[in-house]
Structure formats: C-alpha cells, structure tokens
Amino acid sequence: MVTADGHGEPGTPRVRQTAMRTHRCGDLRLADAGETVTVCGWVAHRRQHGQSLQFLDLRDYSGVVQCVVDGTVDVRSEYVLKITGTVTERPEGTVNPQLATGQVELRDCKVDVLSVAKPPPFPLDDRADNVDESTRLAYRYLDLRRERMQRNLRVRSAALSAIRTALAPLGFAEVETPLLMPSTPEGAREFIVPSRQFPGSFYALPQSPQLFKQLLMVGGMDRYFQFARCLRDEDLRADRQYEFTQLDLEMSFVDQQDVLDVVTSAVLAATEAAVDVPVPPVVTMTWHEAMDRYGVDKPDLRFGMELVELTSVFAGSGFKAFAGAGAVKGVRVPGGSATHNRKALDTLTDTAKKLGAKGLVWMRVGAGGTLESPVAKFLSPEELAGIVTRTEAAEGDLLLLVADEWMTACEVLGQLRNQLGRPPAGEGGFRYVWVVDFPLFVGIDQATGRPKPGHHPFTRPHPDDVDKMESDPLEVRSRAYDLVLNGWELGSGSIRIHEPDLQQRIFGLLGITPEEANARFGFFLTPFGYGAPPHGGFAFGIDRLVAILAGEDNIREVIAFPKTQSGLDPMTGAPTQVDERQLRELGVRVVAAPPA
Structure with missing residues (x-):
C-alpha cells in the first residue's frame, strides 16, 4: 500500500547507505534517536530564529524532516542540501503530529549546499492546485516535487508492480509488440509516421496491439501481456490523452470466465497495493441488466x-x-x-x-x-x-x-x-463490475443497410445467437465484456473469432468482400489458416485505473508528462515545426490544412 506521504507502509525496507546519504528524509523515527545520519533533499521551508538558530525542513520523495542548524546558513527554498546531524527527540510541546517524522529532528547539523535554486514560479505544496494548469505543466519538473504528485506516481508504480506479480505465476509472458505498424484507418484517427526509405509510404503508431497479440496466440505463446503504449489522434478530455498506457493481455484455450477471473485478480492486486480500503466482491451483470437498472453500460455502483x-x-x-x-x-x-x-x-x-x-x-x-x-x-x-x-x-x-x-x-x-x-472521485470506495453480453451490432447503417459492429469485427458472437446473425442481427449478443470501476470504463475485451469461415460470415454481414478483407487485414487473417487456437483477451487503461485509485478526476494528474486538453506540451513546446531538410529527406511537403 502507498501511504499519504508517497512511500510504502511501515515495515517496508528503507533506502539507505548510498555514497551521499544514509537515510531518506521521511524514514527517520524515534527509534533512530542518537544516531548520526546524512540526508539529502530540497529545502521545503526555512525559519530563522534570531541570529543563532535556523530551522530547515528538508524534503525528498519519502517525506520531510526538520533540521536545526546553529547560526545562519545562506539557503533558500528549493536549494538542494546534504545535511549530516544527530537524530534527536523533539522537545515537549514541539511534536508535529502531521508529519511521520514529527517526533524527531536533526541537531548538530552540518550543511552542504549541493545546488542553488531560483524562486519557483508557484508554491510547491497544496496551493499549487489552484495554479493554472498550463503553468504547472510548463514547469512540470517542479510540480512533480509536490507530495500529491509524488504519491500519484508511486500509486501508479505500485499498481503496475502488483499486476506483474499477479500475472507471472499464471503463465503469462511479457512481450513487446511493434510501435510502427500498417495503417488500419477503420478505427480511431491514427498518428502517421513517414518512411524515409520508402518515400510516399507511411507507418502508423498503434491504437492498440490488438492484431499482434492475437498473432502471438497463433504463434503458440499461450498467455501474453504487456503494458502497451497506445496512441490515438482524438480530441482530449479528462480521461483521454493522445498517448496512454494499457494493460494488454491475451490467452489461448479459454472461455470468457477464464479471462474475467485473470483480470479480476490483477486489478484487485493493484488496488490492494495502492490503497488501504476494503474492496467489495466484483459483480457481473449483462449489458441489458446494466441499462435496465442504471441507464448506462458503465454503471457506478457506489450509490x-x-x-x-x-x-x-x-x-x-x-x-x-x-x-x-x-x-x-x-x-x-x-x-x-x-x-x-x-x-x-x-x-x-x-x-x-x-x-x-x-x-x-x-x-x-x-x-x-x-x-x-x-x-x-x-x-x-x-x-x-x-x-x-x-x-x-x-x-x-x-x-x-x-x-x-x-x-x-x-x-x-x-x-x-x-x-x-454520483459521488466525487475518491469517495464511496471502489466498486468494480463486469458488464457482459454486449450487442454484437449496435444499429443499422442507413446508407448501406448493413449492421454496425459494436466492437471490432473479430469479436465472437454468443453461441446461442449465431443463427440470428442474418435474420435478426440486432438481437445477437457478443462475447464482449467491459470492466467498470466507479462509473469509469477501465477497458474492454472479447473472445475472438478463430475460424476463417465464421470470420468471413461476419465480414459478409458488414459488407466487406474477401478481396477487401485481404487488402485491409491480410497480414492478420492469413496466419489464421495455419491453425489458430480459441483465444480471448482484454485491455484496460492504466491511467484511468490509477486516477481512480488516487482519487483524481483527471488522468493528467497521474501521468508524469501529459499534454494539455488542447494537445500541447507547455514544457517542451511540442508539437513543433520540422526544418525543410528533414521534410525533403522524408519526401514530405507541408500544405495549408483544409477548412474544418
């Protein structure tokens, strides 16, 4: 569990005995009294008592410790210091119950200035929550020093570590899939990368590893996962960034419940590692039940x-x-x-x-x-x-x-x-729910008269409804499922079609001819003719999961270096223009954008 000061619960191993420090600032306790220690960090606060005494609150990611310095040392807020002193019990009446180190202080301190600092553009404490976001992001390296941001990123780290630990004993192999892949424009809008060696041709950055992870199943990997970086050129909002991270997994020789059980164990492990709150059992309901009882397919069960x-x-x-x-x-x-x-x-x-x-x-x-x-x-x-x-x-x-x-x-x-x-984020605990049996098709395209897929076209229809596909397609359920937490859709998955004849039947309903299917998905479909196992998988957004666990409404608060809602990076200035030499080398010419 990650505690409020951003590090592990009591009893976890301390970081100590490096070349420059013996302890982290936030680790010191009454049991260390009498010990001479060295700590390193930033000056959080400085208080001068006359000419003979100075109190410095030294901060690193683990917390803050008060250091009592005899005389005057010329330091200011955010100076980087190394302080060697003796751990001493604070005098009666000066204990600070708000700090984990509040019963002790360092005395007889020797101060070494490791780095000087200009005054920060905003206070590096809770007051920064009221600072304009573009200013915080322009100085993100300073914003990250705050306790809130430190805690959020360590909640993220703890969640990812717990997921890896949960999956490894279940036979999952962590495999990376390509970042440069062919364009599949039928999905969300893609980011396109020009090829220097093949002028006029382009790669696309992956919206997800969907096709590759299914090919890993064809390749006999049996169980795969990765923390996949995905990119979509879509308008940004509180729960969406251009680039995001998802836990992506796929399993062979499984049914739907097998996938749900594995993902449930992973998210519960992540929750336990990140927060100290009991989590009610994960419930399962059909899409129809969710709509009938809650009016949405991502129900918030906290109320x-x-x-x-x-x-x-x-x-x-x-x-x-x-x-x-x-x-x-x-x-x-x-x-x-x-x-x-x-x-x-x-x-x-x-x-x-x-x-x-x-x-x-x-x-x-x-x-x-x-x-x-x-x-x-x-x-x-x-x-x-x-x-x-x-x-x-x-x-x-x-x-x-x-x-x-x-x-x-x-x-x-x-x-x-x-x-x-609906309660605010961070209130009412954590309520997970699986929503299953989504419609395979979500309507009829008025222009073509064809059904519109509710998921990607490789989703398996419910076995009880296969006979309805041509006669009553809107009544066909799918083997698709979503995981929802506190009203946020964390992610979705499905049992896949692994038989070429059933896949062609779906394509036929969607109006995709064999020639079109081969042109668009040939590299993906051809391997299925060489023996594909029954398989299914899932992917959920790490950013969304961590935001909820950290009590944040916006995923930007749990990403180290996010973009603004307009897609800009105030810190680096991205996106930026590229010089003419690079464009010529790529065979790319910039023209005026068409009117919106």
Whole structure:
C-alpha cells in the first residue's frame, strides 16, 4: 500500500547507505534517536530564529524532516542540501503530529549546499492546485516535487508492480509488440509516421496491439501481456490523452470466465497495493441488466438510485403519454424535494429533452405517500399508489419519470441519475463490475443497410445467437465484456473469432468482400489458416485505473508528462515545426490544412 506521504507502509525496507546519504528524509523515527545520519533533499521551508538558530525542513520523495542548524546558513527554498546531524527527540510541546517524522529532528547539523535554486514560479505544496494548469505543466519538473504528485506516481508504480506479480505465476509472458505498424484507418484517427526509405509510404503508431497479440496466440505463446503504449489522434478530455498506457493481455484455450477471473485478480492486486480500503466482491451483470437498472453500460455502483420499471403500472392508463409509451421508467432521488425548486425541476426537464426524451415527469412525495405533480390529476389512485410502491418512495423524495422507447427512457434517466447522485472521485470506495453480453451490432447503417459492429469485427458472437446473425442481427449478443470501476470504463475485451469461415460470415454481414478483407487485414487473417487456437483477451487503461485509485478526476494528474486538453506540451513546446531538410529527406511537403 502507498501511504499519504508517497512511500510504502511501515515495515517496508528503507533506502539507505548510498555514497551521499544514509537515510531518506521521511524514514527517520524515534527509534533512530542518537544516531548520526546524512540526508539529502530540497529545502521545503526555512525559519530563522534570531541570529543563532535556523530551522530547515528538508524534503525528498519519502517525506520531510526538520533540521536545526546553529547560526545562519545562506539557503533558500528549493536549494538542494546534504545535511549530516544527530537524530534527536523533539522537545515537549514541539511534536508535529502531521508529519511521520514529527517526533524527531536533526541537531548538530552540518550543511552542504549541493545546488542553488531560483524562486519557483508557484508554491510547491497544496496551493499549487489552484495554479493554472498550463503553468504547472510548463514547469512540470517542479510540480512533480509536490507530495500529491509524488504519491500519484508511486500509486501508479505500485499498481503496475502488483499486476506483474499477479500475472507471472499464471503463465503469462511479457512481450513487446511493434510501435510502427500498417495503417488500419477503420478505427480511431491514427498518428502517421513517414518512411524515409520508402518515400510516399507511411507507418502508423498503434491504437492498440490488438492484431499482434492475437498473432502471438497463433504463434503458440499461450498467455501474453504487456503494458502497451497506445496512441490515438482524438480530441482530449479528462480521461483521454493522445498517448496512454494499457494493460494488454491475451490467452489461448479459454472461455470468457477464464479471462474475467485473470483480470479480476490483477486489478484487485493493484488496488490492494495502492490503497488501504476494503474492496467489495466484483459483480457481473449483462449489458441489458446494466441499462435496465442504471441507464448506462458503465454503471457506478457506489450509490443506489436504481431505475425502476413502471410500464405495467400504466397498462390501460387514461394518461396517453404513459399508456402509449414503449416503456415507463422512474428513478427516486432521496430527499430531492427539498433540494429542487421549480426552477431546478425545469432545468432537469430541459436536460431530459436535450438527451432525447419527449419530456420529464417529476413528482414530489409528501406525507403519507401523496404525490405532488402537474400530471397527478391525470392519474388514477391505483396508478399513484403503484408509483409509490414500485419506487419505495418516502416523504421528501423526488421521483423522475420518463415515458419513451425502452432505450431512450433508460439512457435519459441514467444520465440524470449520475448527475444527481454520483459521488466525487475518491469517495464511496471502489466498486468494480463486469458488464457482459454486449450487442454484437449496435444499429443499422442507413446508407448501406448493413449492421454496425459494436466492437471490432473479430469479436465472437454468443453461441446461442449465431443463427440470428442474418435474420435478426440486432438481437445477437457478443462475447464482449467491459470492466467498470466507479462509473469509469477501465477497458474492454472479447473472445475472438478463430475460424476463417465464421470470420468471413461476419465480414459478409458488414459488407466487406474477401478481396477487401485481404487488402485491409491480410497480414492478420492469413496466419489464421495455419491453425489458430480459441483465444480471448482484454485491455484496460492504466491511467484511468490509477486516477481512480488516487482519487483524481483527471488522468493528467497521474501521468508524469501529459499534454494539455488542447494537445500541447507547455514544457517542451511540442508539437513543433520540422526544418525543410528533414521534410525533403522524408519526401514530405507541408500544405495549408483544409477548412474544418
């Protein structure tokens, strides 16, 4: 477990006895009293007491220790020092319970200045959280000295180490796959690399190692993993960067549950290594159940407010808006009547309409289960009582109802549920859930009349639904699965198609001819004719996992050197222009970008 000061829990081995230091600053305890030690680090604070005494708080990544210096030493904040002194118990009344080293200090100190420092552009403590992000990133090497950033990166390191330790005994081999590969433009937008030796030809940087890891299974590796660097030229947001890291794994001769069990053990090991919080058992639910109960395919289980099915309550209702709907669903907001005035309710209604609903019905719950609502007068006493019973409503609650097609009703209420009830990052513990049995196809392309794949085209259909692929493709489930943590999709995977005839059948449904398939995926499909084992795999975002474990809303806070949301690097100035000589050597000419 990584503690708040950024290093291991008590009892872990100390870093000591190097050429320059005997101890880390944060390691010193009362048991070390009387020992002469040498520590190295940065001046966090300096306090002068008259002409004869100076207090220096020396900081390294492990923590801070107070050093008492006789006389005056000409140092300032962020100077790098080596201090040799005697560990001494602090005088009564001066103990600092906020520091792990707060019971001791160094006395009789000899100070060596290893490096001087200019005043930093912002304070290197919690006050920097309010500094403009572009400034923090421009001086990221200073930002990284802060306790918060040190802890985040060590949480990341602990999580990765635990995952490796969990996978090794299970027979996994760590294998690196290429960073320069052919372009596969049917996915996300790629980063393209021009080839100097083959002018006019280009490599692509990998969006994922998907094709190569499946070829490793064809090659008999049996079980593979890597912490893969992936790149996608997509717009950035809080949970997305151009370049990101994912745990990527693949397994041969397995079914879906085998993959889920392995990934579950890995993420639980990472969680245990990073945080000291009990984690409830990982649950599994189908995609349909997730949508029906939570309105999203990445449900946050840290809070209740589940969607309630109300369609049967209004069977034969005289209220046409409910009687003619494909589905009527509701959600109960505990205590919501007091926190939502009429203006707030109008805002919720507008939000529901923007999300695709025809409207939103709200109901305040009064004493004895009475319902106050603009539509209450149109409903029978039995219908009103049915609403209260089904939603388990209590006085002071707010009920929100949507009548529409099932998917629309689920999605709209799911968004409102998250908006009204979702806890902040870092609160409510950690709730993992597997979502399985996703639809193989997610709609029909109006231009082509062909089904649109919900995952990549190598995903295996559910064995019970294979016969429906041509007759009713939208009813076909897949052997695809997502892992969700606190409402964030960590990653996804699937059992793959390993038979050429089934793969061609899927391509046929998607309108991909054998010639097109060979042109686009030939290097991948040809090996499958030489005997491919049944296999499946998974990949999840390390950045997202660590952000959640560290209690951060933005993955930039758990990446050492991220880009801004606009894709810039204020520290290095990237992206930068390339000189003409390099462009000529690559056979590349820069032209004006087409209008957006």
